[in-house]
Amino acid sequence: MSAASQMSSPGFDAAAPTSEPDALAVVGLTCVYRVRGRDREVLHDVSFRVRRGEAYGLVGESGCGKSTVALAALSYLPRNGRITAGHIAIAGRDVATLDANALRTLRATTISMVYQDPARALNPSLRIGRQLSEAFEVAGTTRSEARERALRMLARVRIASPERVMECYPHQLSGGMQQRVVIAMALASAPALLVLDEPTTGLDATVEAEVLDLVAKLREETGTAVLFISHNLAVIKRMCSRVGVLYAGRLVEEGATRDVFAAPRHPYTVGLLRCLPGVERSKDHDRLDTIAGSPPPPGAPIEGCAFANRCRLADERCSREAPPPHRFAAAHGTQMSRCHYYLRATTLPRAVEAQQHVTAPPAGAPVEPVTRVALRAAHLSKTFVVSGERLRAVHDVSLELSAGETLGLVGESGSGKTTLAKLLVGLLAPDPGGELELDGKPLPPRVDRRDDEQVKSLQIVFQNPDSALNRAHSVRHLIGRALSKLGALRGRAHNARLVSLVDAVRLPQRYLGARTRQLSGGLKQRVAIARAFAGEPRVLVCDEPTSALDVSVQAAILNLLTDLQRERGVSYVFISHDLHVVRYVSDRIAVLYVGRLLEIGSARDVFEGPHHPYTEALLSAVPTFDQPDGHDARIRLSGDPPSAQTPPSGCVFHTRCPRKLGAVCEQHDPAFADAGNGHAIRCHIPVDELRVMQRVARRT
Structure with a gap:
């Protein structure tokens, strides 16, 4: 591509140096998909470039064309997709001029891609060692040499015990471990360009931070350019020197x-x-x-x-x-x-x-007690038997949820959040000794033993509406069936209630006849929420309801949940790995780690501190817009969370705790300490000392 063409293209900076070819140059790209006999344009005259060694971010809502850009760059467009104008050059080579063999070589040696869902990028029937070794064998190395290089690459992506991981199947690894394996495979060829398509969407804060650190470090070491596609704007701010915003292609x-x-x-x-x-x-x-x-x-x-x-x-x-x-x-x-x-x-x-604003109580004001407790859980535990061994996913958790209150549940993957949610709604039965109460009355542990009033009073909204909604039925049928089952409504009352529910979740009535496959992610989640409200629940468990949504749709859903809470007095248990979202919606926050409750208190107190050292590490891992450029205050935890099959003795967090005192942490399980205002922290370090330590850490 000539310097003149670069300067005339709308996506290029004419002042930038052009002495060497860019890692990626996209010039006037227009793409169409052939659907039902007509061409549908999905990209229109898109131009940008990613310089060698640069990280370039691409942001925008779902359907705006971000992934199509990535697929076009790799010449991976589906059969019904084609480029109608413009061209793409990778390391100076025009992709359109390459034959099949040259394209295969380009993908093997020059460009790699990491997809959003690592589980779908890995073959479930092959061990990690075989899959990773293949990436090196493609480059011509022997099988034994490929295995050695695979081991070194796993170590490079900060995987402990790479020999053990090589013998694992993908399902035996956590999401963060799977993503690191996929990154290792992508980097096997030392590519000039690495395309990351939503690589951290499903990861919790600490694993996300580790993956981002890894990408930044490897880019620095190898000079690999990165095209980073994400709807997380804070991540783009942290990772990318330049950004492009896509809308409607x-x-x-x-x-x-x-x-x-x-x-x-x-x-x-x-x-x-x-x-x-x-x-x-x-x-x-x-x-x-x-x-x-x-x-x-x-x-x-x-x-x-x-x-x-x-x-x-x-x-x-x-x-x-x-x-x-x-x-x-x-x-x-x-x-x-x-x-x-x-x-x-x-x-x-x-x-x-x-x-519209709501006046908040002044900082430091005591939380007003709420007279009615909607849901009480006492000494909940849940033990599974896996491969003949006992795995305690939830261990002796007690909590209360007041009427009209939102309790946020946070913690890393595997901390027991979803298991606890299923215990609350009766999809799992707790171990003997656990107790549940709804409105002060005993609540049977299993949903099939609860009466109709109890079932409709306690509902759940899952993370993925595609899995929770039957694609074969219309929106009218999905909500109407819930009304028939939970509301026992018929005839005009049924139809009137259905319309009022649809209006309450801001779902246009024109979608009542649509199947869920015809709806966007935000509209599907509105259908799921409407269905959950069919029985006028008093408690709604929201399990990652916005993690897969764009920020614009997420904002609308959070506003909707807030409105419904104010209008109907419903209580929420809100689970999310996005701590900004949890802070926004929650009145109180509970922090789980390997099934244990380590901290609980008002959202303000938990965020402002003092916090448990684990909470402190979680909060430090969250990328923010307020963080100065180049400033990294993250607390890096060593290793992965311990297995719930073999939890550590003493404090369950002591194997990773940066503030560990010594033998007392290893030998004795700490009791909850009162930090005031209903804020409790389960740590051997006195609350006043935690407060001083963390103030000093924030100043430095």
């Missing part, structure tokens, strides 16, 4: 990450950033801003600006004229925005609903 803004996120110049970027539940935000202070509507469906004809029908700055000109790429100097380079009114983007009015 168009690159609407691009520039240095620090410039774009500090002073966005497209209303869509402004809207995405306002959707984020930051560290200081709470449902008691204000509502999250939202972006009204949804992106146009792929292939829909677009006149003027693609964002016009959702933009609160749009006028007649925006609907009539497609905005050109406006370029201007920013603090850290050239910034580009496809908006007629890019100079006014930061004045974008907030959504009307986001201007």
Whole structure:
């Protein structure tokens, strides 16, 4: 690609050096999918480049074309997809000019990709050692040499006991371990370009931080360029020096990450950033801003600006004229925005609903006691037998949930959050000795032993609505069946209640006849929430309900849950690995580790401290927009969480604790210490000492 063509392309910085070919150059890329006999355009005139050794972020809502860009770069478009204009060059080689053998060589030696779900990228029938060795054998090494290199690569991606992991099947590894294995396979060829497509979406905070550290370190060591696709804007800020924002298949803004996120110049970027539940935000202070509507469906004809029908700055000109790429100097380079009114983007009015505020109690004010306890769990434990060995997934957990309260459950994968949720709703029965009460009355442990009133009073919303909703039935049938089973409604009362439920979750009635496969992720989750509210539940367990959603859809769902709680007085148990989300929605937070409850208290107290050393490490791992560039205050925990089959003696966290005192932690299980205001911390270190330690750590 010539220097002249680079300078004329709308996605390029004319001031950038062009002495060597970029790791990836995308110029005027337009792609279509052939669906039902017609071409549907999914990318339109997209241009950007990733320089050698650079990390470039690509963000935008689902359906905006992010993954299609990645697939096109690897020439992996599905059979019904094709490039109709523009070209792609990898390390200076035009991908379109390569035959099948040359493409195979390119993929084996120059470019690699890490997908969102590592479990689907690994062959479940092959051991890790065989799969990883194959990546080296493709490059021509012998089988014995490939195995040695595979062992070294596993060590390089910070996997302890690589010999043991080589003998494992994928299902025997945690999600974080699987992702590290996939990264090891991708790096086996020392590629010039590494494409990461949502690589941390399903990971908890500590594992996500480890994976991001690994990618940054390996990029520094090898000079590999990275194209990082994600809907997590804080991760992009931490990892990428430049960022491009895609909307409806168009690159609407691009520039240095620090410039774009500090002073966005497209209303869509402004809207995405306002959707984020930051560290200081709470449902008691204000509502999250939202972006009204949804992106146009792929292939829909677009006149003027693609964002016009959702933009609160749009006028007649925006609907009539497609905005050109406006370029201007920013603090850290050239910034580009496809908006007629890019100079006014930061004045974008907030959504009307986001201007409603709730007065929060002053900092330090005691939490007002709530008279009625909706749900009480006492001494809950759950033991499974795995391969003849006992695995205690939940160990002696006691907690209370007040009426109208949200209790957030946090902890790493394997900490017992989902098992505890299933115990509460009766999908699992606790070990003998555990007790459950609903509204002060004993609650049978199994859902099949509960009466109709108890079943409809305690419902659950799962993380993945695709798995929870029957794809063969319409939205009307799914919600209507729940009404018939839980509400015992018939005829006009049934129909009226169905319409009111749909309206309550802000689901347009035109979708009642649709199948779930025809709905977006956000709409599916609204159907799942409507179904859960069919019986007017008093307690709703939300198990990662927003982790797979875009930030704009997430904001709408969080606002919806908050509205329903205020209107109906429902209580929530809210499980998430996104601590910003947990902080926003929760009144109190409980921290689990290897099935044990280590800390519980108000959201403000748990976040502001003093905290348990494990909570301190979790909070330090969360990427934030407020963190200064180059500043890394993360507390790195050694190793993975211990197995629940063989938990450590004494304090269960002592094998990884950076504040370990010594033998007392190894030999004695600490009791809960009172930190005031209902805040309890299970640690041998006195609360006052924790407070001083953590204040000093924050200052340094």
